[in-house]
Amino acid sequence: MISCFIDKACGGSLKYVVEHVSRLAEGLSLLERGEHDIVLLDLHLPDSRGMETLDKVRAKSPGIPVVVLTNDDQEEVGLDTIARGAQDFIGKGRIDPIRLRRAISFALERERLSRQMESVVEGSPDGMIVVDPGGVVRYANQAALALLGRPREQVLGSAFAFEAAPGKTTSHALSPAPGRELCVEMRVSEIDWKGAPARLAALRDVTETRKVEELRAEVRERLRVDQLKDQLLNTVAHELRSPLSVVKAIVATMHDGLSGPLNDDQAQFTATAMKHINRLTRLLNNFLDLARLESRSARVSRRPVDALGLIREVSEGIRLANRGRPIVFLYDLPASAPLVQVDADMIAQVLGNLLDNAMRYARARVLVRAACAEDAVEVSVVDDGPGIPPDKFADLFNKFVQLDRPRGGSGYKGTGLGLAISREIVTLNGGRISAENASGRGACFRFTLPLAAAARLQEVAHAKSNGGP
Amino acid sequence: MRNRTAVRKILVVEDERDLADPLVLRLNADGRFAAEAAYDGREGLRRALATPPDAALIDLDLPELDGWSLCRRLYENPHTRGTRVVVMTAWAGRDLLRRALAEGVAKILLKPFEEQEMLDALAGEPAAAEPASARREEP
Numbered sequence: 079m080i081s082c083f084i085d086k087a088c089g090g091s092l093k094y095v096v097e098h099v100s101r102l103a104e105g106l107s108l109l110e111r112g113e114h115d116i117v118l119l120d121l122h123l124p125d126s127r128g129m130e131t132l133d134k135v136r137a138k139s140p141g142i143p144v145v146v147l148t149n150d151d152q153e154e155v156g157l158d159t160i161a162r163g164a165q166d167f168i169g170k171g172r173i174d175p176i177r178l179r180r181a182i183s184f185a186l187e188r189e190r191l192s193r194q195m196e197s198v199v200e201g202s203p204d205g206m207i208v209v210d211p212g213g214v215v216r217y218a219n220q221a222a223l224a225l226l227g228r229p230r231e232q233v234l235g236s237a238f239a240f241e242a243a244p245g246k247t248t249s250h251a252l253s254p255a256p257g258r259e260l261c262v263e264m265r266v267s268e269i270d271w272k273g274a275p276a277r278l279a280a281l282r283d284v285t286e287t288r289k290v291e292e293l294r295a296e297v298r299e300r301l302r303v304d305q306l307k308d309q310l311l312n313t314v315a316h317e318l319r320s321p322l323s324v325v326k327a328i329v330a331t332m333h334d335g336l337s338g339p340l341n342d343d344q345a346q347f348t349a350t351a352m353k354h355i356n357r358l359t360r361l362l363n364n365f366l367d368l369a370r371l372e373s374r375s376a377r378v379s380r381r382p383v384d385a386l387g388l389i390r391e392v393s394e395g396i397r398l399a400n401r402g403r404p405i406v407f408l409y410d411l412p413a414s415a416p417l418v419q420v421d422a423d424m425i426a427q428v429l430g431n432l433l434d435n436a437m438r439y440a441r442a443r444v445l446v447r448a449a450c451a452e453d454a455v456e457v458s459v460v461d462d463g464p465g466i467p468p469d470k471f472a473d474l475f476n477k478f479v480q481l482d483r484p485r486g487g488s489g490y491k492g493t494g495l496g497l498a499i500s501r502e503i504v505t506l507n508g509g510r511i512s513a514e515n516a517s518g519r520g521a522c523f524r525f526t527l528p529l530a531a532a533a534r535l536q537e538v539a540h541a542k543s544n545g546g547p
Numbered sequence: 548m549r550n551r552t553a554v555r556k557i558l559v560v561e562d563e564r565d566l567a568d569p570l571v572l573r574l575n576a577d578g579r580f581a582a583e584a585a586y587d588g589r590e591g592l593r594r595a596l597a598t599p600p601d602a603a604l605i606d607l608d609l610p611e612l613d614g615w616s617l618c619r620r621l622y623e624n625p626h627t628r629g630t631r632v633v634v635m636t637a638w639a640g641r642d643l644l645r646r647a648l649a650e651g652v653a654k655i656l657l658k659p660f661e662e663q664e665m666l667d668a669l670a671g672e673p674a675a676a677e678p679a680s681a682r683r684e685e686p
Contacts, residue, residue, distance in 0.1 A: 312638060319637035320563065323658035327569040330662050336569075336576045359659050366639070 094182075102126040102134060109139045116185055117144045120170075121159075129162060136163045143189035145181050147173070165189055205262075205281030208271050209238045216271060225262060225281050227254025242266045242277045249284075261285045307373050315366050322362065326355045357493070364495040367427075368477070371502035378424065378506050382417040382530035385455045386448060392426045393446050396433040405440050410447040415455050418527035420507045425527065428503050428511075431496040432459040432523045439463030439521065454509065454526040462520040466513060474513055475501040500525070555601040557582040557669055560591030560617065561635070562609055570604070573662055579670060588612025592620055595627050602631040602653075602669045607638065618650050633668045635660065 097114075099105045102123045108114070117139075121131045135144055146159040146167040156167035165185035168177060199206055205222030209215055218226070218233045226233060240250055244266045252260045262281050269278045331337055333348035340348065370376040389411065397407045436444045440461040447458040466474065478494040504511040504525045511525040557580045561567035567584040574582035585591035588609035595603060603621065607614035614634060621627040634647060635656040647655045654668035 315639060316637040319639075319658045320566075323637065323660070324563060324565045324569075326659040327566050327573070327662070331569040331572055334573075334576075334662075336572055355659070 102131055106138050114142060116182055117142055118147060119144050120147045122149055132159055132162055132164060143185040145185045207279040209242050209277045209279060211275060213237050222281055225252055225254060225260060225283060240264060242279050244268050244277060261288045304373060311366060311369050318362055322359060329355060361493045364493045364499060368495055368499050378421045380419050380421050380507060383420050383422045385418045385527055386411055386415050388422055388426060389446060389448055389457060392429045393433060396430060400437050405437060406443045408443060408445045410445060412448060412450060415448060415450050417530040418455050419530040420527050424503045424507060428500040428525060431500050435496060436461035454528050456524060456526050458522055458524045460516045460520060460522045465515040465519055466521045554581045555579060558595055558600040558603045559584045560603060560609060561606040562586050577666060588617045591617055595621055596624060599627045600630055604633050604635060604669060607634055607636040618652060622651055631671055
């Protein structure tokens with residue numbers, strides 16, 4: 079009779095393929111194929127009776143909607159089947175094609191909607207956990223299981239670890255796997271779960287956000303410390319410079335005979351004092367420069383700079399300052415060079431340091447050379463002095479390293495900081511610095527100045543136009 | 548045109564007398580300058596307005612009236628606008644240099660400085676812009 083109704087019921091727009099079995103065992107084996115959209119189930123079958131029949135079908139295929147055909151019109155039996163997961167029920171005595179068709183359509187649609195809702199919750203990136211008033215977990219979505227690091231069967235029915243107070247946001251540490259620490263933010267709301275009050279705990283993984291926040295705090299703290307250091311340096315510099323300037327002004331006044339004529343000894347002593355005051359000044363300036371460079375509080379303002387112009391200007395300055403010495407200044411510079419991206423004042427200091435060194439060690443000649451490489455201009459300063467002893471190469475650019483001073487020098491003593499400063503500056507400007515012994519005799523110091531972006535592009539365009547057909 | 552052979556009036560404003568006095572001594576010994584010292588900013592301003600100097604050597608850290616304010620007051624007053632202003636300081640820094648240029652300072656001397664540097668700076672032309680050629684003729 080049912081088949082007959084179904085045939086009639088299916089006469090409309092919906093197309094059905096119906097398979098009919100009269101025993102539960104047969105039905106369950108058919109369900110195994112997973113081809114069915116809906117089950118119309120009589121609770122009383124030869125091999126199964128009552129609610130057990132529904133439970134077995136639900137256990138076999140939890141995703142398939144079931145419409146129960148009850149033996150009678152008893153409401154409570156029908157409602158009981160709904161509570162156990164059936165989508166609908168129809169009393170056999172009241173069955174007719176229209177009702178049946180409607181029941182099938184509704185059951186399919188209800189199942190679809192309930193799956194859709196479930197997939198929303200299940201697929202939420204935040205963990206969702208339903209806790210009953212006794213504190214037992216009744217539901218947990220995939221994200222929640224991932225955060226807890228436990229399978230669903232362990233979580234469901236177990237006690238919830240955190241106090242779930244509605245309206246509050248709380249933070250918790252979770253370790254879903256050994257060595258993996260998560261920071262989770264929990265918000266709780268009150269909901270109705272299967273007809274009873276319950277609490278919904280939403281868990282959000284804020285580990286990364288917290289890390290970013292911590293990192294930000296760290297950066298702020300470092301900036302603060304750097305500022306303090308900078309302030310301290312400036313204060314120390316100021317405190318040292320002020321008395322030094324007084325000493326220098328007074329000794330210079332005496333030395334120059336402005337406060338009365340000096341005898342030979344006095345002239346000699348004041349000259350020596352001046353030499354050491356000047357050395358102390360250089361040392362102070364270098365030391366502060368290096369401290370600023372090392373603490374990275376030195377402001378580097380890199381702009382496109384004409385490297386050759388800078389080299390000529392600095393070299394000429396040094397050459398003129400050493401006019402009295404029998405040293406020949408040689409230049410080996412290209413006719414033109416692309417712009418370099420550097421802090422001109424800083425690079426002038428480096429070149430000045432290297433030229434000063436070269437002047438101190440040179441016998442007869444100092445050579446300044448520049449050459450264009452692919453992405454940089456390379457500058458070399460070569461002298462014809464004794465060269466660098468092999469055992470000094472390793473820590474040549476470290477602080478307070480001084481080579482044996484050339485015999486018969488002018489009495490100018492370095493601070494041992496020039497090369498350390500030079501290395502810091504060149505590195506800050508994106509270049510490299512190195513030293514070697516020149517072929518023949520003498521030392522050669524080399525550093526690179528990276529090309530400005532515009533110059534690099536021009537080079538590329540130039541290479542392309544040259545390489546083109 | 549200023550008479551280049553005339554002795555230039557210099558006002559040194561420096562609260563550290565131990566520095567101000569030898570500097571004044573040096574300037575007066577040079578022959579090109581007639582220098583006097585003021586030991587705080589307010590006194591410096593009073594003297595400058597009473598007898599406008601050709602050039603002023605001003606420390607930036609001054610009691611009563613700080614160096615920057617003094618520079619500005621000199622520049623704002625028509626009597627002292629032409630005074631060449633050279634500042635000296637024990638505070639190093641690029642910001643300082645930028646500010647000095649913005650304030651119309653002719654030269655900034657970082658303590659301790661070379662005496663020759665100070666003499667050259669004060670011997671320069673006054674603040675009122677003159678042709679570059681005139682500047683090059685300076686002794």
